[in-house]
Amino acid sequence: QITLKESGPTLVKPTQTLTLTCTFSKFSLSTSGVGVGWIRQPPGKALEWLALIYWDDDQRYSPSLKSRLTITKDTSKNQVVLRMTNMNPVDTATYFCAHRIPYNDAFDVWGQGIMVTVSS
Amino acid sequence: QSVLTQPPSASGTPGQRVTISCSGSRANIGSNSVYWYQQLPGTAPKLLIYADDQRPSGVPDRFSASKSGTSASLAISGLRSEDEADYYCAAWDDGLTASYVFGSGTKVTVL
Numbered sequence: 001q002i003t004l005k006e007s008g009p010t011l012v013k014p015t016q017t018l019t020l021t022c023t024f025s026k027f028s029l030s031t032s033g034v035g036v037g038w039i040r041q042p043p044g045k046a047l048e049w050l051a052l053i054y055w056d057d058d059q060r061y062s063p064s065l066k067s068r069l070t071i072t073k074d075t076s077k078n079q080v081v082l083r084m085t086n087m088n089p090v091d092t093a094t095y096f097c098a099h100r101i102p103y104n105d106a107f108d109v110w111g112q113g114i115m116v117t118v119s120s
Numbered sequence: 121q122s123v124l125t126q127p128p129s130a131s132g133t134p135g136q137r138v139t140i141s142c143s144g145s146r147a148n149i150g151s152n153s154v155y156w157y158q159q160l161p162g163t164a165p166k167l168l169i170y171a172d173d174q175r176p177s178g179v180p181d182r183f184s185a186s187k188s189g190t191s192a193s194l195a196i197s198g199l200r201s202e203d204e205a206d207y208y209c210a211a212w213d214d215g216l217t218a219s220y221v222f223g224s225g226t227k228v229t230v231l
Contacts, residue, residue: 037220039165046122047157047165047208049220063217096164105212105220106155106170113164 002026004036004097004111011117012087022080022097022111029055029075033102036080038071040093041113048093052100053080089118123148124209124223131229132199140226142192142209148221152212154192156185157222159206168207169194196228204230 008020022036029036037052051071052060061069070083080097094115098107125143132138144150156169167176169185172192182203185194192211196203209223 039222046225047159047210047222049210049222052220060218060220063215063219066217098165101170104170105153106167106176107157107165108167108170108176110164110166 002109006111006114018084020082035100038082040095042093087118122224123221126223126226137197140194148211148213150190155210157208
């Protein structure tokens with residue numbers, strides 16, 4: 001079955017750049033229609049979509065965070081990387097990566113999430 | 121504030137039917153599919169509904185959804201204690217820059 005797992009630092013300082021890696025298995029990001037997205041959730045708050053990368057390397061970003069985000073893929077390693085610059089305490093959240101059903105905008109399999117705290 | 125508006129809470133007793141609304145606009149629900157996710161405490165979200173009213177395999181038919189105009193709703197019939205969770209609607213928004221938007225979330229409590 002498809003699995004995804006997030007990895008990266010759990011504590012970053014304000015103004016630093018956060019780099020998170022999503023490592024997945026049992027699907028390929030070179031398969032037509034496939035995508036991987038990033039979603040975050042501050043403690044006690046709602047889900048917030050951040051970015052999505054498609055099999056053809058098309059990238060989509062949250063308009064409010066676009067200037068700070070970069071999403072890339074490494075098909076050979078089955079990984080998707082999200083970079084977020086200029087981290088702020090309000091960016092403290094659990095960050096999830098998720099598999100997008102081909103040619104469908106549903107995220108059907110999610111990683112367990114990684115809690116990232118921004119603090120000096 | 122979320123682009124998609126949901127009531128913050130809903131509740132019912134075991135066996136009852138609970139409905140959650142999701143209000144949007146022509147730019148999102150009015151022109152794109154709606155998705156529903158269930159998030160049990162301390163866990164990652166789970167896809168409940170896709171393409172407005174379709175259930176992935178494994179999702180009980182106690183969960184159903186519908187859409188009309190710029191609003192959508194999720195119904196849970198035969199409410200069970202394990203349904204106590206947060207529920208989120210979602211859709212693409214065709215605003216100035218297309219983006220995937222989640223609702224504000226509804227906490228369902230089983231009394």
